[in-house]
Amino acid sequence: MEESGGCVVLFAGLGVGHLTPMVELAKLFLRRGLAVTIAVPTRHDSASIGVAAAPTVASLAAANPSISFHHLPPPHYRNPDPIPIVGMLDMLRLCSPSLRDLLRSLPSVAALVVDVFCAHAIDVAAELRVPAYIYSTSSAGAFASSLHLPHFLSKTSRSLGDMGKEPLHFPGLPPIPASDMPSTLRDREGRAYKARVELCARVSDASGVLLNTFEWLEPRAVKALRDGACNPGRLTPPVYCVGPLVAAPAEEARRSERHACLAWLDAQPDRSVVFLCFGSLGVVSAPQLREIARGLEASGHRFLWVVRNPPDPSKFFERWAEPDLAALLPDGFLERTRDRGLVVPSWAPQVEVLRHSATGAFVTHCGWNSTLEGVAAGVPLLCWPQFAEQSLNKVFIVEEMKVGVVMEGYDDEMVRAEEVEAKVRLVMESEEGARLRERLAVAKEKAAEALVDGGPSRLAFDEFVKDLSASK
Template sequence: MEYHVKQRKQQQQSLIPLVFMMPSPGKGHLIPMIEFSKKLTKNYDIGVTIIIPSNNPPTEAETTMLRHINHIFLRPVPLSGLPSTTKIELLISHTIHQSLPSIRQTLHSITSSSRHRVTAFVVDLFGTEAFDIASEFNIPSYIFFTSTSMFLSFFFHLPQWKATQCESNGSTELVQIPGCVPIHIKDLADGLKDDEILNVIIQHAKRFKLAQGIIENSFLDLEPGTIKELQKVKPGRPPVYPVGPLVNMVNDQTKMHGNNNDNACLRWLNEQPRGSVLFVCFGSGGTLSSAQIDELALGLEMSEQRFLWVIKNPNDKDSSGSFFNVNNILNDPLNFLPKGFVERTKRKGLVVPNWAPQAQVLAHESIGGFLTHCGWNSILESVVNGVPLIAWPLYAEQKMNAVLITRDMKVGLRPEIGEDGLVEREEIGSVVKRLMEGEEGKKLRYRMKELKEAAIEVVGENGSSTKQIEELALKWKKV
């Protein structure tokens, strides 16, 4: 009997280790997980399968991103039964919850027939309900945290913060997150101000202690105080592995002059002076109102700076309006620009509808600044390319990210919002000019250059992030 048990164990250990990964819906959750997967499969002989919950059939962009990674798209979850006003955090949690039967079926199918042995199940911050399924199959669970270490630190203190808010009747204006600069309550993640969303997030946060570890897409030089605090050994807190920056690294040839002649915006960038162009993009989910598009256009014009602007159709009700909804390509976004704007700015600016290859754009030598919605992936892509920022947060935890990059990392400027809720054209023109021409911009550029060098070092052969990934890989190979 002992011989057969030992033999079976040896057979299992001879199988290739396989890690399951499951992002929440949204490119911002999927992209860093893909980059992490590439490192595991390339350097450590570990198989990876990404299982993807969603609300729609896969897009061409998603299938292209995943073409070199084993992946499974789960059955789409319809959102038709939910109110149109349902917030993004609840839509994501609903999608994961309704996908649990498909997740269980997928794990059962692969674990019962695979030539691999499944050694870890990695979910992102909204996927903790799947821990129970992983436990059924005796698979260790991990969290892949796709946001900042600041937000992760806050997650660990959410129940305590909520209790403090109740005791003070919400009068506490400054929030002190361990290891971070103080944050005004108005800059906390939007969902934390909604009781229903807050309760859902707290339920996820409480499950974090069930994880075997938390994989964090950041690195020590970027958030030193916070990461040092997170790595202190405390009861009920899993070990934290800072493995960032996990971004799509563009080769040196593209950095020099953008070698994709099939893309109009890269060809245009090739003709611009070095460091002269402001890239304006609000991510895959971010949308502006009609009035704000007008102000942004006229502000860019007033700045007299070169710009490349990725514009989408406006949404006057929801700043995350294109996160779950495919942008209406029947309407040309350029039709929503002020009359004559494109003609007046054609010598200094280029407006492209809906999409641009952001990684290649930020790596281009002509780019000198980035006006961003403050999504964490966009910030990290700016860091690895040394591009200073204008922080224009729209939804989710992006206001917290804006505080991080302007007051802690000190690599960005943040425009003031007017009394009417808009960032007005004069403010936009002033901030853009300060970043691209002023002394402030020079200081931010120098600081970003330091972080870029640190980012290159941590992902190098002996870098701290590489060592953290290696530690995880060795642990998973031993399971």
């Protein structure tokens, strides 16, 4: 197939959790011979949600020299909205002039692909007569639910926040407790809800939607999107499932450079270790850390646990100091569990850990990147959502995909040690856990099949490129 000429520009927003899958999407374009530029709002610190820290972008650029990274300076404006999501969306919208300048500076632009939270940039593309596509870096289910929510609420005067755990029935999705919808959507009169709805309304203006998922994992949600059931009365553009696009394991120039936790895993039996990690922003309180420790110890199972300092609201988006593990965890815990557990401060190479043969379960915050990484590695998920759409993903993981179980109490003040112990034992010891591992073995196979030449996700990307060529 003859490829379209010109550069594809990707507009990323919302920080590293959205930037990483943008980089993986860029690699698909590179394989098709298309030049790629990623436009990313950047600053030299990480104190603002929605803006990537310059060192993070520099690291990604160094690891991906074939991709051009263009820094969009975040606009300076007074009195940013105190609601984080609203302030972030304002900031991304105010990047439009810089994005327009970038597009005009390029000899030829084949397409603009925008993060779903940057959908306002469709106007820039329209002005310059460039096809614009939306890239959803979360689940198809989360995208479908946010798209359908305004239609759902048009039939009631209530807000989601008034509905408690009342089940919501959306096309192609399992019943969703209203309390598991993102907090930014729970007040229909709030600025956050209105800003999100405004973004969803822009979907109809896009030339297509790229989803970071694969059809086997979310068939009902994908079908509902394609059938237009999620956006009644409005146009739904073509939907392309191109995932699972997850970061590849880090290139290792020398084996001695491997993270120490990987060497520790090498010494553990296959599928014997419970891995606990809550994503790039996930943290839990000091009392909760002690409950987790007691639960892990009581379970008797091996574990690899990434521990960060408890949250400090004044430093939520700053780099946290290294935790004092001995002070945070119960007295004697590290000594008593040293023969079967490893606690790692702050960070571990998650993709490598999940793909290691010793890893048998994954306690996760249910961020979509982490979910896909766990599924692609064939590791059962123990769901512990924290914020954003993570509780929503939890519903899909457990009820629809059937690749995980829930840590009860995540939406209360505390997940108790007894619950940690019980769920670890369930996944690692019980017949239900065995069935879960069988399901994940199939999911791992299907994820790999989706990405090979001729696989469903590769064919979907082929179709997208063909449609893109036809639009020029």
